Amino acid sequence: MKPDLSVSLGSLRVKNPVMSASGTFGYGLEFSPFFDISRLGAIVVKGLSLEPSKGNPPGRIVETASGMLNAIGLQNIGVERFVADVVPRLEDAGATYVANIYGRTPEEYEEVARRVSSIRSLAAIEVNASCPNVKEGGMAFGATPEGVSRLTARVRQSTDKPVWVKLSPNVSDIGTIASAAAGAGADAVSLINTLVGMAVDHRTRRPKLSNVTGGLSGPAIKPVALRMVWEVCRRVSIPVIGIGGIQTAADALEFLLVGASAVQVGTANFRNPMACIEILEGIEAFLREERLTGISEYRGTLSR
Numbered sequence: 577m578k579p580d581l582s583v584s585l586g587s588l589r590v591k592n593p594v595m596s597a598s599g600t601f602g603y604g605l606e607f608s609p610f611f612d613i614s615r616l617g618a619i620v621v622k623g624l625s626l627e628p629s630k631g632n633p634p635g636r637i638v639e640t641a642s643g644m645l646n647a648i649g650l651q652n653i654g655v656e657r658f659v660a661d662v663v664p665r666l667e668d669a670g671a672t673y674v675a676n677i678y679g680r681t682p683e684e685y686e687e688v689a690r691r692v693s694s695i696r697s698l699a700a701i702e703v704n705a706s707c708p709n710v711k712e713g714g715m716a717f718g719a720t721p722e723g724v725s726r727l728t729a730r731v732r733q734s735t736d737k738p739v740w741v742k743l744s745p746n747v748s749d750i751g752t753i754a755s756a757a758a759g760a761g762a763d764a765v766s767l768i769n770t771l772v773g774m775a776v777d778h779r780t781r782r783p784k785l786s787n788v789t790g791g792l793s794g795p796a797i798k799p800v801a802l803r804m805v806w807e808v809c810r811r812v813s814i815p816v817i818g819i820g821g822i823q824t825a826a827d828a829l830e831f832l833l834v835g836a837s838a839v840q841v842g843t844a845n846f847r848n849p850m851a852c853i854e855i856l857e858g859i860e861a862f863l864r865e866e867r868l869t870g871i872s873e874y875r876g877t878l879s880r
């Protein structure tokens with residue numbers, strides 16, 4: 577029997593728990609030459625802001641041991657072009673997609689949320705309360721429970737779509753921050769965004785990133801992400817979406833085991849454009865091997 581891969585994220589049911597993480601999968605269409613993008617649980621698009629943005633000047637990316645640092649600075653086409661040019665193509669492709677949104681002020685977040693809310697085919701809004709690479713907004717709102725609570729409430733009252741709040745790992749108590757998002761009406765939390773790091777060149781004596789600091793992602797951050805997801809799953813009753821260093825089906829299953837309802841795959845897409853599909857197929861093969869009827873029989877079953 578084919579195992580049931582579908583999962584519920586509050587009111588939203590998706591066909592499987594494998595999603596692409598924002599900023600690592602373009603607007604989804606870029607991956608159409610590699611596989612049928614409608615097979616994914618969801619595509620989370622690159623962070624959208626009210627106006628188009630060029631992001632930070634180069635260098636914006638540095639490879640590190642088992643990962644990478646990025647300081648893209650939320651380069652994007654802006655919400656208007658997304659609605660006009662990208663949405664019809666995502667609809668044609670039959671993709672389930674989520675708008676990751678960003679603003680410099682809570683008012684801007686609200687405005688972007690309002691604009692994307694009118695898109696009928698949009699599955700959910702993911703609020704980036706955690707970008708470390710911009711001077712205003714992003715992590716500034718995600719660093720305290722009060723900031724997260726205010727931002728979540730603001731987006732919540734401006735849309736009927738499910739609201740996911742994406743959390744920063746650059747905090748001392750992730751559980752309290754997640755509780756604040758849940759208390760303010762988030763339908764789910766997604767974590768983690770990148771960890772703040774830096775790289776310097778010992779010969780030129782200069783930083784390698786124009787922004788000096790950047791966000792660390794990839795396999796190097798997986799143990800931190802797994803611990804935070806485990807902690808948050810024990811603190812909140814809303815669904816948790818696990819992100820951080822997932823490269824294989826086994827990695828994804830570890831996040832489901834500690835209680836995540838779904839996962840997002842980020843940096844792995846740069847190394848292997850088929851990563852999401854291989855992970856999806858690997859999860860299905862594992863459930864068959866274990867003779868499990870579906871994800872729900874496995875999720876959150878960590879024993880100690």
Ligand SMILES: Cc1cc2nc3c(=O)[nH]c(=O)nc-3n(C[C@H](O)[C@H](O)[C@H](O)COP(=O)(O)O)c2cc1C
Nearest residue numbers: 597598599623646704768769793794820821842843
């Ligand atoms: C180049 C790059 C761009 C990113 N852009 C965004 C973004 O626009 N919005 C967002 O919420 N997260 C963004 N992220 C964070 C990822 O979605 C993800 O949370 C993080 O990279 C950890 O997952 P990973 O280790 O699988 O990459 C970006 C990450 C990378 C590497």
